[in-house]
Amino acid sequence: VTDTTAPAAPNPHGDAPATTQPGPPPPLREVAEDVRRRTAAEEARTIVAGSNVATLASLSTDGHPWGSFVTYGTLADGSPVLCLSTMAEHGRNLPRDPRASLVVATRAGDNDPLDSGRVTLAGTAEAATGLELDDARDAYKAAVQGAEAFMDFGDFTTYVLRVARVRWVGGFGRMDSTDAASYAAAQPDPVAVSAPYAVAHLNEDHADSLLEMAQALAGYTDATAARCTAADRYGLDLVVSTPRGRAPTRVGFAEPIIAPNGLRSATVELARRAKAVLAG
């Protein structure tokens, strides 16, 4: 029996063309419920929290859309903070027309850039004043090294982007829109920074545990191998190999992780739980 059936090639825009290809094999034992995933709002907040560079789209005098590179900080509710000079075109655009959107993209590294996460925050840019100005300045300075050197020059204004509409694309076939309230209420994933290391470590040193998770917790009782492809505060994404072909699946942590260093203990609990199921 060979094991070469890969999941069907994805349409990068999420709409599968009519096809007769079989899908990936289902689990052999029913799994209670879908494992929780980050919402679009959480994905967006996580991407925005993970960078300090973005592209701003504003409107030039003649209404032409004008894109420009910016650095940004983030307020507690996820609102981006910009610090722009009227010597730059974007800094002259916003006082005339505050409509703007901000695009933050994760770095694809060696991966397919179309399969990488990005988010568009559309809204209006408002010059910060009063108490919010202090917050906004602190957020910008915390995010942008050396901001003190220029943000007090008279030609600079500190803006808060009032987010009205959010569009998140996570990669092939993973995308959704969300609204301002959901975006503001969501939290960035605390383990986003440590996840890539954890994924590499699990695949290198704990392939046996991943296999047990796939067999015991994801219903793939015939799995012969399992590889972790992503980790987040709610669980692990796996690709399992079975005699029936390969399939993507997911296993969930007992509780959502709330601390940046929480991936290890959550994964240990998952591994113990899988071992207990297989033993029992």
Add this chain to the structure above:
Amino acid sequence: VTDTTAPAAPNPHGDAPATTQPGPPPPLREVAEDVRRRTAAEEARTIVAGSNVATLASLSTDGHPWGSFVTYGTLADGSPVLCLSTMAEHGRNLPRDPRASLVVATRAGDNDPLDSGRVTLAGTAEAATGLELDDARDAYKAAVQGAEAFMDFGDFTTYVLRVARVRWVGGFGRMDSTDAASYAAAQPDPVAVSAPYAVAHLNEDHADSLLEMAQALAGYTDATAARCTAADRYGLDLVVSTPRGRAPTRVGFAEPIIAPNGLRSATVELARRAKAVLAG
């Protein structure tokens, strides 16, 4: 004598505030003429040639500027080629209003992102047809891995961005605008890819040659050390240390480099020329 006078802190928008700080020390011997630098058009072409990911600014139904992540290829005249689906908002925006701009940013790596190169190309996006469509498709496929898998779906259109206006920012205090004709006529720097390695190699293994270049060719006869900060088809950027402080300077190749592997021989010629001046 100490050597701690750094060049004055740069205003990231290029406009120096009134200051009483002395500038960097001038050369002690007059140098014939300024060493040629890449034009804004050449800088823009080089940045565009060095990537395949960008942010597109287009106009939503209500005229709101909409930013979105895109991949692109490049025609021989530097016109970007996009391949967009009507399932995505940008793909519905352009048929309604072709005004757009495209922002390409170089990756700052560990450097200050505000000191990194980026360019905005503003113009109108036109669906490619006829012979140009073949060119555009080839350019897109050459730049975007796996493009064959989606670009023939019925919801995708291949666009050429007709560039009308170009704004280049090279980093602190280095920025300029250029027009469509200059952009189209310019060539990307053939040594852009190899330059970072060459710069590291020069600093690690040929500090003596860099010092001789600074002394003999840049007029800093009192230089005690020189570090290369950038290399391009026309020459090397150096920072020289002297008893009078540190200063940025530049030395030029005998001829502009036209081949991707041309940095080594051009630099060897520069080193020989410096040694000959000092010996003579």
